Amino acid sequence: MTESTRRQFIQATGIATGAVAAAPMLLSTSAQAQWNNVPEKDAKLRVLRWSRFVQGDIDTYLANVKKFTEKTGIEVRVDNEGWEDVRPKAAVAANTGAGPDIILSTNDDANLYPDKLLDVSDLCDYLGKKYGGWYPACETYLKPDGKKWIGVPLGASGAIMVYRQSHLKAAGINSFPKDVDSYLKMFQALKAKGTPGGMALGNATGDSGWTHWLIWAFGGSIVDKNNKVVINSPQTIKALEYAKELYATFIPGTLSWLDPNNNKAFLDGQLSVTNNGISIYYAAKNSDNPSVKALAADIQHAPFPVGPVGSPTEYHLFFNQMIFKYTKYPNAAKEFLRFMMEEEQYGAWLQGAGGYVSHPLAAYGKNPIWTVDPKHTPYRDSVKNMRPAGYAGQLGYASAGAMADFIVCNMVAEAGSGAKTPAEAALRAQKRAERYYKT
Amino acid sequence: MLSRLQNSRNGLGLLFMLPATLLLIVFLTYPLGLGIWLGFTDTKVGREGVFIGLENYEYLWEDAVTRLALFNTLFYTFVASVLKFFLGLWLAVLLNERLPLKTFFRSIILLPYIVPTALSAIAFWWLYDAQFSIISWVLVKAGWIDNYIDFLGDPWNARFSVLAANVWRGVPFVAITLLAGLQTISPTLYEAAAIDGATAWQRFRHITLPLLTPMIAVVMTFSVLFTFTDFQLIYVITRGGPLNATHLMATLSFQRAISGGALGEGAAIAIAMVPFLLAAILFSYFGLQRRAWQQGGSDK
Numbered sequence: 001m002t003e004s005t006r007r008q009f010i011q012a013t014g015i016a017t018g019a020v021a022a023a024p025m026l027l028s029t030s031a032q033a034q035w036n037n038v039p040e041k042d043a044k045l046r047v048l049r050w051s052r053f054v055q056g057d058i059d060t061y062l063a064n065v066k067k068f069t070e071k072t073g074i075e076v077r078v079d080n081e082g083w084e085d086v087r088p089k090a091a092v093a094a095n096t097g098a099g100p101d102i103i104l105s106t107n108d109d110a111n112l113y114p115d116k117l118l119d120v121s122d123l124c125d126y127l128g129k130k131y132g133g134w135y136p137a138c139e140t141y142l143k144p145d146g147k148k149w150i151g152v153p154l155g156a157s158g159a160i161m162v163y164r165q166s167h168l169k170a171a172g173i174n175s176f177p178k179d180v181d182s183y184l185k186m187f188q189a190l191k192a193k194g195t196p197g198g199m200a201l202g203n204a205t206g207d208s209g210w211t212h213w214l215i216w217a218f219g220g221s222i223v224d225k226n227n228k229v230v231i232n233s234p235q236t237i238k239a240l241e242y243a244k245e246l247y248a249t250f251i252p253g254t255l256s257w258l259d260p261n262n263n264k265a266f267l268d269g270q271l272s273v274t275n276n277g278i279s280i281y282y283a284a285k286n287s288d289n290p291s292v293k294a295l296a297a298d299i300q301h302a303p304f305p306v307g308p309v310g311s312p313t314e315y316h317l318f319f320n321q322m323i324f325k326y327t328k329y330p331n332a333a334k335e336f337l338r339f340m341m342e343e344e345q346y347g348a349w350l351q352g353a354g355g356y357v358s359h360p361l362a363a364y365g366k367n368p369i370w371t372v373d374p375k376h377t378p379y380r381d382s383v384k385n386m387r388p389a390g391y392a393g394q395l396g397y398a399s400a401g402a403m404a405d406f407i408v409c410n411m412v413a414e415a416g417s418g419a420k421t422p423a424e425a426a427l428r429a430q431k432r433a434e435r436y437y438k439t
Numbered sequence: 440m441l442s443r444l445q446n447s448r449n450g451l452g453l454l455f456m457l458p459a460t461l462l463l464i465v466f467l468t469y470p471l472g473l474g475i476w477l478g479f480t481d482t483k484v485g486r487e488g489v490f491i492g493l494e495n496y497e498y499l500w501e502d503a504v505t506r507l508a509l510f511n512t513l514f515y516t517f518v519a520s521v522l523k524f525f526l527g528l529w530l531a532v533l534l535n536e537r538l539p540l541k542t543f544f545r546s547i548i549l550l551p552y553i554v555p556t557a558l559s560a561i562a563f564w565w566l567y568d569a570q571f572s573i574i575s576w577v578l579v580k581a582g583w584i585d586n587y588i589d590f591l592g593d594p595w596n597a598r599f600s601v602l603a604a605n606v607w608r609g610v611p612f613v614a615i616t617l618l619a620g621l622q623t624i625s626p627t628l629y630e631a632a633a634i635d636g637a638t639a640w641q642r643f644r645h646i647t648l649p650l651l652t653p654m655i656a657v658v659m660t661f662s663v664l665f666t667f668t669d670f671q672l673i674y675v676i677t678r679g680g681p682l683n684a685t686h687l688m689a690t691l692s693f694q695r696a697i698s699g700g701a702l703g704e705g706a707a708i709a710i711a712m713v714p715f716l717l718a719a720i721l722f723s724y725f726g727l728q729r730r731a732w733q734q735g736g737s738d739k
Contacts, residue, residue: 091700112486202680251570256677400699419594
C-alpha cells in the first residue's frame with residue numbers, strides 16, 4: 001500500500017518525497033518543503049482520539065475537522081475515548097486489521113505494532129522541513145529505526161512545576177530553583193513554613209511521571225541503549241536518597257495520591273508546589289468561586305530543575321497520530337493529518353487547548369498561546385525538554401509494560417517513604433524490570 | 440426424519456437444550472478456554488503469542504507483587520466475608536423481628552447494594568481522601584486527633600479502608616438473602632420450642648441456624664466469589680496502591696494485561712484465581728450443605 005502511494009505520488013508530481021529522502025542533494029537545494037498528495041475518490045475517514053482534557057481542545061479540533069471536510073469533501077467521523085482506553089483499542093485494531101483509519105494515542109503505542117502502521121515518512125519530512133524540525137523525543141518515539149516514520153507526532157501534555165508565588169516568597173525563595181539542590185531546599189523551607197508541597201506517589205498514571213524525571217536527573221534509567229536493565233545503579237540510589245529527603249517535606253498522604261489529588265489539594269490552598277499540566281491554573285482562572293479564582297494570580301509555572309546530568313529530563317505524556325495500513329484511504333488519511341498539522345489549523349488548536357498541549361515542531365514555539373499569558377510560557381518547551389518513557393532503550397512492549405506496572409513510581413515511593421532502603425528498592429525494581437526486558 | 444425426531448424424547452431433549460448449550464459455549468466455555476490458553480502463551484495486546492508452557496506461572500510464583508496480590512486477595516476475601524456474614528445475619532435477624540416501619544427499613548437496607556459500585560467507590564475515595572476526608576475532619580474538629588488520618592497512604596490503613604468499603608457494599612446482599620431464608624422457617628417451630636421452654640439463644644442455635652444453613656451456603660458462596668473477584672472498588676479508590684498494598688488478583692491482572700499489554704501474563708493471573716474460587720464453591724457444597732447439619736444434628 002505504501003509502495004503504491006509512492007508510485008502514485010511520483011506520477012502525480014515528478015518530485016516524490018521518497019525520492020527526496022533518497023537524494024539529499026535535492027533536499028539542500030529546495031528550501032521550501034513540497035507536498036503533493038491526491039486523496040482517494042469518495043474517501044471517508046474514521047478517527048479515534050483521546051478525550052479532551054480541556055473543552056477548547058475538542059472544540060477547535062472538531063472545527064478543524066469540519067474545515068477539512070468542507071475543503072476536500074472527505075467525510076471524517078471522530079470518536080473519543082479516555083486516553084488510557086485508547087491503547088487497548090488501538091492494539092486490537094492493529095491485531096485484527098479493522099477499525100479506525102487514524103488513531104491518536106499516547107507514548108510508545110506505535111512501537112507495539114510498527115509493522116501495522118503506514119509509513120508516513122514523506123509527511124513527517126515535509127512537516128519537519130516546513131516547521132523548523134521535530135524535537136528529538138518525537139523521533140525516538142515515532143522514527144524508531146532512524147529512517148522510517150511510523151506515526152506523526154502531535155505533541156505532549158506538558159506536566160511541569162506549579163507553585164504559589166506568595167508561599168515561595170514567604171519561605172524566602174525569590175525565583176524557582178533551577179537545580180536539584182536548591183529544589184530540595186525550597187521544599188524544606190516550605191515545609192518549615194507550614195505550607196508544604198507534594199507530588200503523587202500512588203499509582204497515578206500521569207502525575208507520578210515526576211519519578212521518572214528524578215531518576216533521569218541523577219543519571220539513572222531503567223535500561224541502557226541496548227535495552228539492558230540498569231536501574232539498580234549508584235545513580236539511581238543517589239536519586240532515591242534524594243527522594244527520601246524530598247518525601248520528608250511532602251504534605252501527608254502523597255503515597256495514596258492518584259492523578260486528581262494534587263489538583264484538589266492545590267485548588268483548596270493546601271499545597272504550595274506540585275507537578276501538573278496547565279489544568280490547575282486553567283481551573284482556577286475559570287472558577288466561579290472567588291477565592292479559587294483569586295489563586296490564579298498567585299499561581300506560577302516553571303520547568304523541572306536540571307539534575308547532575310546537566311540537561312532537562314522531563315517526562316510528559318506524548319501524543320501520536322497513527323495511520324493503520326488496513327485503511328482503504330491512505331492518501332486521504334495522510335492528507336487529513338497534514339491538514340491538521342498545518343499552521344492554520346494546528347496553531348488554532350494549540351490556542352484552543354489553552355497550553356495543555358505542547359507542540360512537537362519547533363516553529364510552533366512562536367504560537368501566541370505561549371506569550372499571550374506569561375504563565376503559559378514555561379509549558380512551551382515541554383516536548384523539547386522531554387525524554388521518552390523507556391529512556392534510554394528502544395521502545396516497545398517492554399517499555400510499555402514497565403511503565404504500566406509503575407516500576408519506577410513504586411521504587412521511588414518505597415525508598416522515599418522508608419518502606420525499603422534505596423538499595424532494596426532499586427534491586428526490586430531491577431528484578432521487576434528484567435521480567436519485561438527479558439530477551 | 441422430522442416425525443422421527445418429534446417422537447424421540449432424546450432427540451427433542453437435545454434439540455431443546457441446544458440454545459442453552461450454545462449460549463454457555465459462546466459466553467462461558469469459550470472465554471474460559473481462551474483465558475486458560477492465553478495463560479500458557481506470551482500473547483501481548485495486538486500480537487499473537489506462542490505457547491510457553493508454565494513460564495507465566497513460574498514467573499508469577501517468583502514475582503513479589505503477584506504474591507502480595509494473592510495475600511491481599513485472601514486477606515480481603517476472608518475478613519470481608521466473615522464480617523459480611525456476621526453483620527448480614529445480625530441485620531437479617533433484626534429485620535425479621537416485628538419492627539415499626541419494617542418495610543421501610545427493609546428497603547433502605549438495600550441502598551448500598553443498589554448504588555453503582557463505581558459511584559460508591561468514588562464516595563469512599565472522598566471519605567478517605569488525605570486532604571478532604573470528612574472522617575478526619577470531624578475527628579480533628581472534635582479534638583480527638585491532631586492530624587488527618589492517612590487512610591490510603593499507609594499499607595495497612597489502606598487495606599482496612601477498602602475492606603470497610605467492600606463490607607459496607609456487601610452486607611445488604613447477605614442480609615436480604617438471609618432474611619428471605621428466615622421467612623421460610625415456619626413459626627410453628629418457634630412456638631413449639633417456646634412451649635418446651637427454649638431460650639432465645641437455643642431457638643436460634645437449634646432452629647434458625649440449621650434451617651438457614653442451605654441459604655447461608657449459597658449466599659456465602661456468592662459473597663466469597665464476589666469479594667475474591669472484586670475490581671471496581673480497588674481500581675477507583677487506590678489503583679492497587681500504596682506500594683501495591685491493595686492490589687487484588689483481579690486488579691493486577693487488568694494492570695498487567697490491558698494497561699501493560701501482557702495479555703498472557705494477565706490471563707495467567709486471572710486463571711490462578713480459579714482454584715481458589717473452585718475451593719470456595721466445593722467448600723460450600725460439601726461443607727455447608729451437609730444434610731445432618733440441616734436437620735439439626737451434628738457430624739457423626
